[in-house]
Amino acid sequence: MAVTTAHAHEEHHDDVSPTRRLYMNRMGLWLFLISESFLFGGILVSRFYLWGATRPQLDQALGLAVTVILLISSFFANRAEVAIKYDDHKTFFRSILMTILLGVLFLAGVVGMEWRTAPVTPMIDGELNVYGAILFFMTGMHAFHVLTGVVILAIIARLGRRGHFHSKNFWGVEAAVIYWHFVDVVWVFFYPALYLIGSPIGPGH
Amino acid sequence: MESTVTPERREAAKKFLYRRGLIVLIALIVLEVFDYFMAQWTNGSATILMVLALINAALIVQYYMHIHTLFSMEGEH
Numbered sequence: 001m002a003v004t005t006a007h008a009h010e011e012h013h014d015d016v017s018p019t020r021r022l023y024m025n026r027m028g029l030w031l032f033l034i035s036e037s038f039l040f041g042g043i044l045v046s047r048f049y050l051w052g053a054t055r056p057q058l059d060q061a062l063g064l065a066v067t068v069i070l071l072i073s074s075f076f077a078n079r080a081e082v083a084i085k086y087d088d089h090k091t092f093f094r095s096i097l098m099t100i101l102l103g104v105l106f107l108a109g110v111v112g113m114e115w116r117t118a119p120v121t122p123m124i125d126g127e128l129n130v131y132g133a134i135l136f137f138m139t140g141m142h143a144f145h146v147l148t149g150v151v152i153l154a155i156i157a158r159l160g161r162r163g164h165f166h167s168k169n170f171w172g173v174e175a176a177v178i179y180w181h182f183v184d185v186v187w188v189f190f191y192p193a194l195y196l197i198g199s200p201i202g203p204g205h
Numbered sequence: 206m207e208s209t210v211t212p213e214r215r216e217a218a219k220k221f222l223y224r225r226g227l228i229v230l231i232a233l234i235v236l237e238v239f240d241y242f243m244a245q246w247t248n249g250s251a252t253i254l255m256v257l258a259l260i261n262a263a264l265i266v267q268y269y270m271h272i273h274t275l276f277s278m279e280g281e282h
Contacts, residue, residue, distance in 0.1 A: 026275055048251070055249070064241055068234055075230035078269045079223060086219040181269045188261045191237075192254040196244035 022171060029175055033182050036145075040186045043138055044193055050130045053198040056120045058135075059113075063195035066109035067187065070146075073102035074184045077153075081177040084160065087167045096157045096173075099180065103150040111143050131201065138190055145183045152176045229268045236261050 016024070080095035082088075115136070122132040156176045159165065165173050210218075240257045247253050266272050 023275075030272075030275055053249070053251070060241070064237070067237055071230060071233045071237065074233075074265065074269055075226055078226040078229075082219060082222040082226065086215060088219065178270050181265055185262045185265050185270075188237075188265070189255070189258045192240060192244065192258055196240065196249055197251045197254050198249045 025171055025175070029178060033179070036182065037186075040141070040189075043141060044189060047134050047138060047193050050134055051198060054201050055194065055196075055198040056118065056131045056135060057200040058119075058195050059117055060195060062109060062114055062117075063191060066106050066114075067191045069102050069106050069109065070184050070187050073099045073106065074181050076102065077177045077180045081170070081173055084165050084170045084173045085167055089160070089163075089166075092160055092165070092173070093157065096153055096160065100150055100153050100157065103146055103153070103180075107143055107146055107150070110139050114139065135194065138194060142183070142186055142190055145186070149176075149180045149183050152179065225268065229264055233261055233264060236264075 076095045076098040080092050080099060083090075083092035083095060118132070118135060120132040120135055121129060122136050123129060124132075153176055156165075156173055159172065236257060240254060240261075243250075243253055243257065
């Protein structure tokens, strides 16, 4: 009985046309991204509530540099997606590798440099410091998503090298790339919220 | 891909999409640098900087994330 039901379900699944399935996949991914945007939106609201019109004195050059790096990585991700849809495997592979490399550079900039040089800490004398807590939570949560994106793109690159993707089967690449762009969109809001909005506070906060 | 599309047209469409991606990147970087200078001139105005961030996000969502494909049944962007 269970086998029959599973077989019937499989047959029903096969009834869905490839175009319809692609549409359903896209809708599912966007619903996931909307749910993620509630998380990041909540974090952004916390920043405005707790910091108001102030911000810690962060390294402005580093902030702008990591933002530009992430934007360039999005360009290469888009290039990889276009390339696979047109069976340009060489460009696809190069572009996906560049995206991964730039993603790792972004992580090195935020986690490796910004965290070490930030003038605030999450705790001061055993008490929570809102400047440090919000800074590390925002950058940490975003960095975790960038890291996830890098891992997904690495899997896509490996599958692509084995010839898994082409102009008739590109959903895996499209999904990974859209996720990567979403991470970029989040940073587009986080960058001004962390580095630009409000007056800088002095050290010791 | 439709089989009726000639290789030349496919190549031209691919080049157009590559070029569009580059133009969007340039626009994004210009806006981000403008963001930086606006922050200095406006003493970090939240309204102005968030509006600029919204424009940046709209460009990414429209041209890189192809949100329009959600409202059509196309296999291509």
